[in-house]
Amino acid sequence: MTYLHNIGAYFIMIKDMFRKPTKWSVMKTLIFKDIDDLIIGSLGIVAFISFFVGGVVTIQTALNITSPLIPKYLVGFATRQSVILEFAPTFISIIMAGKVGSFITSSIGTMRVTEQIDALEVMGINAINYLVFPKFIALMLYPFVISIAMFLGIIGGMAACIYGGFSTLDDYITGIQMDFIPFHVTYAFIKTFVFAFCLATIPSFHGYFMKGGALEVGKASTTAFVWTSVVIILLNYILTQLLLS
Amino acid sequence: MIEVKNLNKSFGDAHVLKGISTSFENGKTSLVIGQSGSGKTVFLKCLLGLFYPEEGTISYDGKIYSELNSDEKRDLRSEMGMVFQGSALFDSMTILENVMFPLRMFTKQNKSEMEDRADFVLKRVNLADAHYKMPSEASGGMQKRVAIARAIVNKPKYLFCDEPNSGLDPKTAIVIDNLIQEITEEYNITTVINSHDMNSVMEIGEKIVFLKDGLKAWEGSKETIFKTDNKVVTDFVYSSELFKKVRQMYLEERQ
Structure with missing residues (x-):
């Protein structure tokens, strides 16, 4: 019953997010602040992880190609496919569920604990619109982060390939250009938009409706991370089934 | 009313x-x-x-x-204006921004008009020089005064x-x-x-x-409240010795 109640409360929160909008002059500031906190603030860690995981994917692929009959450009091909289809949109989203999700839950949860949300409601402000909507809009720029992750993942793979001596630059570039299907990028970005929606709303839900004190803020952050990850993994499976099979 | x-x-x-x-x-x-x-x-x-x-x-x-x-x-x-027990100031905003917040949300005043009004109420609560402090830098008493200033800034x-x-x-x-x-x-x-x-x-x-x-x-x-014989009230209000004495003195003065 609790799960059903929470699912219902989540969808009511989504509806309330679009009701009674906050003044544009105020909302604009909030959106830019959230873009800075959620998008710009995540670029460093995303770039670092993407570059090195791209390299690891390349090394592992190269090491598993033992037959001389398999062409070396397959390393580039496998890296591109792994990074574009799965690593950048899904793996980075799980990392963002930890980084951005816990930030959203703890910041909104702290506002709940310290009665700042009550203060907004007393003033007649739609607190859900004020707090959640700017995060939702900011995270609509999340595909920009994923584009960078895709690019740096492939560059990381290239660096590992060349400096590790697994294949030549020409082979790698041939591999990443081979049998390119543009719909795979579309598929990745459709997933990215869906995951961005989850990243903005699930942690906000856990922060907004939390009860208790500082300890519960920590628990809510952990719960938000777990549920955001679970939902991302499930939606990843459903979207892959729908779009690629 | x-x-x-x-x-x-x-x-x-x-x-x-x-x-x-x-x-x-x-x-x-x-x-x-x-x-x-x-x-x-x-x-x-x-x-x-x-x-x-x-x-x-x-x-x-x-x-x-x-x-x-x-x-x-x-x-x-x-x-309505509300002063919360814990002040409930927005900790991402300065004291001036906290006080200006209701004006930003509910009025069409320009920035200088809002600043003038916020400045006026901050002076009214004896906080003339704390405009650019963050709430975390203010003492409990200052935070309460900022909360009062925020509550009254839009003339509730x-x-x-x-x-x-x-x-x-x-x-x-x-x-x-x-x-x-x-x-x-x-x-x-x-x-x-x-x-x-x-x-x-x-x-x-x-x-x-x-x-x-x-x-x-x-x-x-x-x-x-000094004169009441309601036991429930007197048990609560005059539970401390100090207030018992204050009440006694008040009643003696009246007699």
Whole structure:
């Protein structure tokens, strides 16, 4: 019953997010602040992880190609496919569920604990619109982060390939250009938009409706991370089934 | 003027407010007192529209809250100011931005007009040089004064304070009490304060409503609270030796 109640409360929160909008002059500031906190603030860690995981994917692929009959450009091909289809949109989203999700839950949860949300409601402000909507809009720029992750993942793979001596630059570039299907990028970005929606709303839900004190803020952050990850993994499976099979 | 009639509020099986009826007049400081768990905070949150009572009505200058549509409720709420127990200042904003916040949300004033108004109310609460501090850099007393400034900046008709003196030293508590009373008289606001602090009761309680177990056990003023024989009230208000002596002296003086 609790799960059903929470699912219902989540969808009511989504509806309330679009009701009674906050003044544009105020909302604009909030959106830019959230873009800075959620998008710009995540670029460093995303770039670092993407570059090195791209390299690891390349090394592992190269090491598993033992037959001389398999062409070396397959390393580039496998890296591109792994990074574009799965690593950048899904793996980075799980990392963002930890980084951005816990930030959203703890910041909104702290506002709940310290009665700042009550203060907004007393003033007649739609607190859900004020707090959640700017995060939702900011995270609509999340595909920009994923584009960078895709690019740096492939560059990381290239660096590992060349400096590790697994294949030549020409082979790698041939591999990443081979049998390119543009719909795979579309598929990745459709997933990215869906995951961005989850990243903005699930942690906000856990922060907004939390009860208790500082300890519960920590628990809510952990719960938000777990549920955001679970939902991302499930939606990843459903979207892959729908779009690629 | 706020009129409360037969207010009932429950949470599950717990009947928290049991048929409370009272009224709070303009330009007067009214206090709601009672032990912890007596229903004071629930009562205040019902007045603020944060909780919806199952039964009874609350009217603000004749407008019954439950009969208003959502836009009218929003307009009414913009006429309310609230000072929370923990101040509830927005910690991502400076003190000036906190005070300007209601103006940014509800008025069409330009930035300099908003700054002028915020500057005026900050001076009114004796915080002339704290504009650019963050709330975390301000002391408890300063935070309370900022919360009062934020509550009154948009010229509210109704001011609600939840334990405005909690966590403050006695001297600062008196400053805050006097400030609230002065502002109430100056702007002719209807002020309702939840308090445990007997100093506040004696100092500024122009009207006192005593709650016990969700019932209105007594109603009076700072003058009549000395004379009352209501045992429930005297047990609570005069539980300390100091206040017992104060009462005794008051009664002896009158004889």
